Amino acid sequence: MTELGFTLKVFRQIGMMKPILPHKMLGAGLQLVKWGPGFPSGVNAAAKRFPRQLAIIDDAGELTWSEFAAQINQLTQALKDRGIEAGDSVALLCRNHRYMLIAMIAIMQAGGRVLLLNTMASRSQLGELAKRENASLVIVDQEFLEVAGDVDQDKVILAWADDDAPAGLPSVAAISADQPTKGHSKPARNGQVVIFTSGTTGLPKGARREEPADLKPLVSFFGAIPYRGNATIVLAAPLFHSWGLINFGFGLSLAPTYVLRRRFEPTRVIKDIEEQKADALVVVPLMMQRMVDADPEVIKKADVSSLKITASSGSALAGELANHYMDTFTDSVYNFYGATETGWVTIASPTDLREAPGTAGVPPFRTTVRILDAEGKEVPRGETGVIHVGNDMPFGGYTDGNTKAFSDGLMSTGDLGHFDENGRLFVSGRDDDMIISGGENVFPRELEDALIDHPDVADVVVTGIDxxxxxxxxxxxxxxxxxxxxxxxDIKTYAKEHVARFAVPGKTMFLDELPRNPTGKVMKRELPEFE
Structure with missing residues (x-):
């Protein structure tokens, strides 16, 4: 199929070629011309096309697309009144809810830089980041006020405010209330999003995400994960992370209904899928595991047959988790392998995961993936090397001026992997995770995947030690x-039956829980040391 043919097919799939009243189509088109591809145009175009459709269902209630756009416009004006101009930075420390999204898009409409902070950020990290990035304002949920304790309190605005919110502290809802709902002119420079690493020790790095120049990234994404126009999407993955953010951002072209909850609760998610007849669920793998382990009676009684897509990313799918999940719910898992810096690398479909468990999938449309050796030469299929990628998702570099390593125009992922005979990618692990044990190259992931399938193991992580x-x-x-x-x-005996002898653990430690961040990644630096 030609590139044009593929593009038209995807546009029909996501509803962009659906018949619509001329004045609505014109209004949406003008928003795209005005703002260019990005969050502001996505919201404003959806409000023109489907003003009365629900845009958000969250813990505060419901918002239509027209109400959503209006409240963004109100906050945009409120931010301008507080002196926010194009190029200014505003930090966000929020969970998933309407006020987080309203704030993010309002900042961008004003031409500002959105600093998306991990909800595990410490008080010292937030204070130092606000200073380093010269944040003009800090918008936080009430539960994070203590974390914002080192920030000038005149710069603090509440996003989610409870009934017992401190008197006199401004909130997004309060400062927006009396502002005009009319649209805004395009700022002198485009808004920008900076995503910060979890920073388990030290100061997190900021990764700039540039707005795409055209709709090609959208075609690549939806060409691999078959979202449909006006879908209902339960967005459980955190919005401060690139995975939650990309599904929200690209999803805007669908004019969907987003279901958001401030905290992930497996049974609540299952009920949301049933009650809202959700088409798609966006998660990180740890959430999938917790859904599989949820109350069996809740799972048995719930009708989740509407679920066509479970979009997963953020950390590796361990062992047979994808198939366990699909056996429990629906054959719907699409696993996205990529990173904040690289965007996507490969995407695995339910068929890929059924036929080749553990695969990271295949490169989507307009994506080049090569496996290179230490000299930058491509290795033969089946051999392991460093994964490099090129796609249409621009990385703007880190805020400290550094960027990722490139080879022949392709960005290094820092991961080792190989392609099988069917062109499916398998990721062995980080290139700095590999150890040499008795002369053998050994990757922790092989043992992790084996142990997580032990019937008595709830969670596991493997590292290398001297x-x-x-x-x-x-x-x-x-x-x-x-x-x-x-x-x-018991662990050693089981491992000997499932992995090579050099991958059997030399030592084992039992913990009550693993230190994981909100995206499910284990913070290895917080693991206790072996004596």
Whole structure:
């Protein structure tokens, strides 16, 4: 199929070629011309096309697209009244809800830089980041006021405010209330989003995401994950993370209904899918595991047959999780492999995951992926090397002026992997995670995938540690399921039956829980050391 033919097919799929009243289509088109591809045009165009359709269902209630756009316009004016100009930075520390999105898009409509902070940011990190990035304002949920304690309190605005909010502290809702709802002119420079790493120790790095120049990235994304126009999307992945953000941003072209909750609760998500007849669910793998482990009676009674897409990313899918999930709910898992810096690399469909468990999938439309050796030469299919990618998602570099390594125009992911005979990518792990044990190259992921499938293991992570005999060995940190018991010998015996001898753990430590961030990644620097 030609590029034009593929593009038209995707546009029909997502409803962009659906018949619509001329004045609505004209209004939407003018918004795209005015703002260019990006969040402001997406919201304003959806409000022109489907003004009365629900845009957001969250813990505060419901908003239509016209109400959503109006409240964004009101906050845009309120921010301008507080001196926010094009190029100014505003930090956001929020969970998933309407006020987070209203604030983010209002900042962009004013031409500002949105600093999206991880909800695990510490008080010192937020204070130092606000100073380093010269934040003019800091917008936080009430629960994070203590985290914002080192910021000039005159700069603090509440996003989500509870009934007991401190008197005199301005909120997004309050400062927007009496502002005009009319649209705004395009600022002197486009708004920008900066996503920050979790920063488990030290100061997080900021990764700038540039607005795409055209709709090609949208075609690539929806060509691989078959979203439909006017879908209902349960967006459970955190919006401060690139995975939640990309699904919201690209999803705007669908004019969908987003279902947001401030906190992830497996049974609430299952009920939201049933009650809203949701077409799609956006998660990180840890959420999938918790849904599989949810109350069996809730799972049994729930009708989730509407669910066509479970879009997963943020960390690796462990073991047979994708198939366990699809056996429990619907054959709907689309696994996105990529990073904040790279955008997507590959996407695995339900068929890919059924036929080749553990695969990261295949490169989507207009995406080039090559496996290169240390000299930058492409390795033969089946051999392992560093994964490099090129696509239409521009990375604007880190806010400290650094960027990722490139080879022949392709960005290094920093991961090692290989393609199988069917062109499916398999990721072995980070290039700095590999250890050499007794002369063998060993990756922690092989052991993790094996141990997570043990019937008594609830969670596991594997790292490399020094060893006098073998140089290095794998060490497993294991969380045992409630009511079960395991010993170190049990783990070794099981591992010997499922992995090569050099991947059997040299040591095992049992923990009550693993230190994970909101996207499910284990913060290895917080793991206790072996004696």
């Amino acid at each position: 060893d006098d005999k073998f140089g290095q060995v794998l060490a497993a940190y294991v969380v045992v399921k409630d009511g079960k018991s395991l010993t170190e010998d």
